[in-house]
Amino acid sequence: MENKNKSILIVLGHPNPNSYCAKLAETYLESAKDSGFEVNLLKLKDLQFDYNLNFGYDKSVKQELEPDILLSQSLILKADHLVFVYPSWWASMPALLKAWIDRVFLPGFAFAYQKHSPFPKQFLRGKTARIIITMDAPTWYYKWFNRSPGVQILKHGTLEFCGVGKVKVTYLDQIRFKKQKQLEKWIETIKQLGAKGK
Template sequence: MKKVLIINGHPDRESFCHALHQSYKKGSLSKGSEVQEIALADMVFNPNLAYGYRKRTELEPDMLEAWAKLQWAEHIVWIYPTWWASMPAILKGFIDRLFLPGFAFEYQEKSPFPKKLLVGKTSEIISTMDSPVWYYKWIVGDIGGKLIRKNIGAFCGIKNIRTTYLAVMKTSTAEQRIKWLQKVERIASK
């Protein structure tokens, strides 16, 4: 049994990402996993890291709850749309505000590398996009995926095990979207 945390980074509650979220949840529960959820569309928080790391901004109640869920999780599922080659601003703000020194990593004297405070956790990415996957990966350079996998996850000790891109959204049919929902449920149930 695994403790799964689904983080839905789409700001619109009626988006296809929310349907993907429910499919992943259904698949996870079917294999006996415990599931907790964070839907950024439902949270109340300031996504602006106003002072950088110079001065700590107190975490809002929703962010404190999100931190507790992140600590609880063994496996983190990032679900978001790819916009301008990366994640939506609200998801970036969520990460800026929550993945803080002393929480997710710790600076070390005499070392350019941090102590990773989230070691032992795994993650996966499920992202929708309007460009073809091959174009995003090979021409654009997989900017958003690399950001989550390496610059955020690996930096804090989280090992990404899978990235699933679903495209092309703008020209997808209802049948294609049903297949994507089924695929995400299958992935979660394995």
């Protein structure tokens, strides 16, 4: 039996509120709620924040954290499971999602560098994640020719780097060629993931 006390945060990285990604995120949200999970949905397009990490990690200059960045951090800390929904654009991710990651996953919040080690202190340990990525390319092409750059960045370079474990990926490929029947079938797949909180 699934743990109904689990808290889930869905991060929608597509800027278009009418996108297929938006429908996937809303489907997961409603299904997880119906199953009794505590669920929050962050629509990144609705957040107000400076997209630039203006001074990098320079500690001598402080960049203020906007309310929506602080909200994002609090929801991440609260969540047991993180779900990212976004399209593959140029084999990576929308600028909106990358900017949010830059501003939110900061040293002192998500990780801390260690003086004599290449490995960081990981502050997001104990959490799990699911990446739901849509693309026009076939999955095999994205994995073997492009080498999954967007997934590599988010899964390994960000989430696992900060301690998130068991990061699973759902690939929904060749979107522009799919008929409505297949798109609806994928909606059902996401509904099942939401129902199980996976």
